[in-house]
Amino acid sequence: MATLRVPADVPAPSEDAEQLRWGTNEQLIIDILAHRNAAQRDSIRRTYHEAYGKDLLKSLDEELSSDFERAVVLFTLDPAERDAYLANESTKRFTSSNWIIMEIACTRSSHELFSVRKAYHARYKKSLEEDVAHHTKGDYRKLLVPLVSAFRYEGEEVNMRLAKSEAKILRDKISDKHYSDEEVIRIVTTRSKAQLNATLNHYNTAFGNPINKDLMADSDDEFLELLRAAIKCLTVPEKYFEKVLRKAINKLGTDEWALTRVVTTRAEVDMVRIKEEYQRRNSVTLEKAIAGDTSGDYEKMLLALIGAGDV
Amino acid sequence: MATLRVPADVPAPSEDAEQLRWGTNEQLIIDILAHRNAAQRDSIRRTYHEAYGKDLLKSLDEELSSDFERAVVLFTLDPAERDAYLANESTKRFTSSNWIIMEIACTRSSHELFSVRKAYHARYKKSLEEDVAHHTKGDYRKLLVPLVSAFRYEGEEVNMRLAKSEAKILRDKISDKHYSDEEVIRIVTTRSKAQLNATLNHYNTAFGNPINKDLMADSDDEFLELLRAAIKCLTVPEKYFEKVLRKAINKLGTDEWALTRVVTTRAEVDMVRIKEEYQRRNSVTLEKAIAGDTSGDYEKMLLALIGAGDV
The missing domain is CATH 1.10.220.10 (Annexin)
Known part of the structure; x- marks a missing residue:
């Protein structure tokens, strides 16, 4: 559930846009932008552009500074565009972060993730997966490229036989310390969240430990840390x-x-x-x-x- | 360009549906279904279902046989649904074919391929990539999973510096006979078709051979054959x-x-x-x-x- 609160009577986008154009008051910016949903913010941005020939985000960028600016601009962005922007930042040299890429890939719905990929095409004239693949290597690439390319099935159907057999595969690979084995990657990156959840529940029941505890073996291993985080993002x-x-x-x-x-x-x-x-x-x-x-x-x-x- | 020929005056979908309902004549089936585009066939199928409470494809299936039936049914299917069906057949034990999966992944546009993935969800309650990953292994999986998961950028923009550097990477890996190296897979599976084409043109110019000639080294190697075919599908x-x-x-x-x-x-x-x-x-x-x-x-x-x- 969202914490965003939108007033009962929302002003017309043109009214909001006008206020934002002439106000230099930070409280006003918060009152408007932090209390409009994605569709409403999008309308304000379009209306603003039509009326004043300028991107609202550019104007905000000129007037505001530092952390406040970043929060206002990030929130005002359309969610798919925002994720595309965050992902792109994460593939750049000085801001690279495998974590943010993983977080976007694992916590968005399948259709949301696909919208991010479309927004990435539009904004960067490249595909998300090609940038992720280009800027990673080895185990990180093996995990992150299928994660951002996934279009997981979203139904609640679960195949219990499969859950058991794949829990066993995970257990065997983890026991052998083959954490980045292609079967581990396959299961984590392609199965539906419902199916993966059933597999991990069975893992816990059958082998006496939650999988993430067994993946703690080497707590300094950064790849292992990322894999545990991905499993967390996908399930809780x-x-x-x-x-x-x-x-x-x-x-x-x-x-x-x-x-x-x-x-x-x-x-x-x-x-x-x-x-x-x-x-x-x-x-x-x-x-x-x-x-x-x-x-x-x-x-x-x-x-x-x-x-x-x-x- | 399509060879499909649609008459200037197309009957109403209800008229076509009625003819198909009562005709047992194969020529009539050809005259109608082989001369309607995808949207028209879809209308006929929906109208047929509304009027007679039965899927047209089921009815055709009961009346027709063998190769003629398969041609009529396959063509009548919506293109994305047809590809989902062909891909699903290709992951099954007795009809498995890495070639057909590769063909669908490499010759459809990015949006068409995504439509296939959506149709796959709807029809099989699973994702295309999870079935492909589950039914392949080793080098085939390494190549096919990113191919079916790709959402390549479709613009014509080409980065020539990148084309040169990646042509060199391909050349080095091929010289070392590392045909399934992760860099080879990355370049073939993530770059836009325009970018890949520039890379392969540069390869040809700089190293004196088309890449597929250098990939002929071992003509009995099935993986190599599939990789050559993928490159062909992506470029010609x-x-x-x-x-x-x-x-x-x-x-x-x-x-x-x-x-x-x-x-x-x-x-x-x-x-x-x-x-x-x-x-x-x-x-x-x-x-x-x-x-x-x-x-x-x-x-x-x-x-x-x-x-x-x-x-």
């Missing part, structure tokens, strides 16, 4: 996001990029569950944690997106 | 299809499955170019070759689809 995404938030906030010097990314990409999706998970795990609300760790307009923007305060 | 599909037709027709005992597949899948796409290529290579028209090798209603159906005779 709210736990994955809770941990990203926890690490971002608890870090000496907050990791604003991670914080901004999770809040802007999940506010319209499952932030309610992530907040529950956060409170359960940290004995403090996410609102309090964010308020304690950020300040000014940036803080206000994040709190608005996670549903704190009035609309 | 009409030459690939000409060869499939030539082998199907010249075989002792025609290979009707291959003949039917190529004619039904290409009639609405590029059969004009395939026919030109066929005549150039065999000094006989494809019409003559098919007429000499097939007979009866099956012959009539194929000839109608490749544009021989009257509408």
Whole structure:
């Protein structure tokens, strides 16, 4: 469930666009953009462009700065375009991150992921998978390319016989420490989330440990860490996001990029569950944690997106 | 260019459906179904279902037999559904064919291939890539899974610097006989067709041989044969299809499955170019070759689809 809160009476896109054009007031920007859904933000952006001949994001970019700007711009972007942008950043030399690519590939629905791939074509004149393949190698490439190329079946049907046989395959490969074996990769990257879940439940029951515990063997192995995170994203995404938030906030010097990314990409999706998970795990609300760790307009923007305060 | 010929005055779908319902005449079936485009056939099928409560394909299946039936049914299917069906057949034990999977992945446009993946979900409650991955292994899996999962960029933009560097990579790997190296697979499976074409042109110019000649080294190696065919499909599909037709027709005992597949899948796409290529290579028209090798209603159906005779 989303934390995004949209007022009962939403002004016309032209009205919002006009306010954004002439206001230099950060609170106004938050009041409007942090309280419109993706379709509404898209209308505002189009109306703005028609009326003033300029991309709203460019205008915001000129007026705002640092973390607040990044949060406003990221959230205002269409979700597929935003993911394409984040993924593209993640394949570049100085901002490369296999984690963000994995996160986008594993936590979006099949159709959402395909929309990201279309947005990537439109924006970068290349395919997402070709950039991911080009900028990775070895085990990372073996895992990430099929992850971003997947179009998983989304039905709830489960084949229990298959779940058992593939749990066994996973167990055998893990026992032999063949963590990047092609069968492990195949199962994790191609099966539907429902089927994978059944397989991992059976794994837990039959072999006495959750798979991610067996994958802890070598806690310094970065590939193994990424594989565990992918499994988490595919099965319990709210736990994955809770941990990203926890690490971002608890870090000496907050990791604003991670914080901004999770809040802007999940506010319209499952932030309610992530907040529950956060409170359960940290004995403090996410609102309090964010308020304690950020300040000014940036803080206000994040709190608005996670549903704190009035609309 | 398509060879499919649609009459100037097309009857209403309800009229076609009615004729198909009451006619047991094969010529009538050819006159209607071999002369309607995909959208029209779809309308007929839907109208038929609404009027008579039965799938037209089921009815045809009961009335017709053998090669003629397969040609009529395959052609009548919606193109994406037809490809999903052919791909699914190709992952089954007794009809498995890595070639057909490769052919579908490499000769369809990016959006067409994605439509096949959607049709596969709807029809088989699984993803195309999960079945392909499950039913292949080793080098075949390494090549085929990314091929069917690709969503290649389709613009004409070419990066010449990249073309040169990747031509060099291909050359080095081929010289070392590392034909299934992950870099070879990456380049062939992720680059846009325009980019790949530039790379292979540079390969030819810089190293004095077309890449497929260098990949002939071991002519008994089936994986190498598949890789060559994939490269052909991606760059000169009409030459690939000409060869499939030539082998199907010249075989002792025609290979009707291959003949039917190529004619039904290409009639609405590029059969004009395939026919030109066929005549150039065999000094006989494809019409003559098919007429000499097939007979009866099956012959009539194929000839109608490749544009021989009257509408």
